[in-house]
Amino acid sequence: xxxxxxxxxxxxxxxxxxxxxxxxxxxxxxxxxxxxxxxxxxxxxxxxxxxxxxxxxxxxxxxxxxxxxxxxxxxxxxxxxxxxxxxxxxxxxxxxxxxxxxxxxxxxxxxxxxxxxxxxxxxxxxxxxxxxxxxxxxxxxxx
Numbered sequence: 001x002x003x004x005x006x007x008x009x010x011x012x013x014x015x016x017x018x019x020x021x022x023x024x025x026x027x028x029x030x031x032x033x034x035x036x037x038x039x040x041x042x043x044x045x046x047x048x049x050x051x052x053x054x055x056x057x058x059x060x061x062x063x064x065x066x067x068x069x070x071x072x073x074x075x076x077x078x079x080x081x082x083x084x085x086x087x088x089x090x091x092x093x094x095x096x097x098x099x100x101x102x103x104x105x106x107x108x109x110x111x112x113x114x115x116x117x118x119x120x121x122x123x124x125x126x127x128x129x130x131x132x133x134x135x136x137x138x139x140x141x142x143x
Contacts, residue, residue, distance in 0.1 A: 005032040048087050048094050049107050055080035055135065056111030056128065057118070063142040064121050074141070081136055098132050 003011040012029070013036070019027050058076045062069055088095055097103040104127075112124045134140045 005029060044091050044094060045097060048097060051080050051083045051087065052107045053110035053114060055084060056108060057114040059142055060111060060115040060124055061119055065119055081138060104128060
């Protein structure tokens with residue numbers, strides 16, 4: 001008996017994979033498969049945005065709380081730069097997001113929210129003061 005997408009998405013996915021491998025294309029749930037394929041791309045975009053926001057939040061903290069700078073923040077900055085670079089290398093089409101102002105607005109907004117929540121800082125910049133090149137430069141730490 002066919003598993004319904006809304007009843008058990010994991011069982012449904014396994015069933016759809018088996019149908020694909022068996023070449024039973026007429027039995028496939030095409031509409032939901034298309035939705036799931038699109039969601040994979042959205043998931044990759046969310047991952048990039050999340051990592052960039054964390055990187056930016058730590059660059060903000062580094063900038064606006066110099067008295068609290070430490071190896072932990074520096075390690076997070078380094079690790080997130082590597083994670084962003086790896087994500088862009090594995091999924092080159094994500095580089096287009098870095099050129100979209102709406103994407104930056106969301107990533108920057110998330111970063112500011114996180115930095116404010118963690119530090120109590122207020123009145124952080126409304127837009128990112130650093131270029132993508134600076135953000136990704138392993139030797140760059142704002143002063």
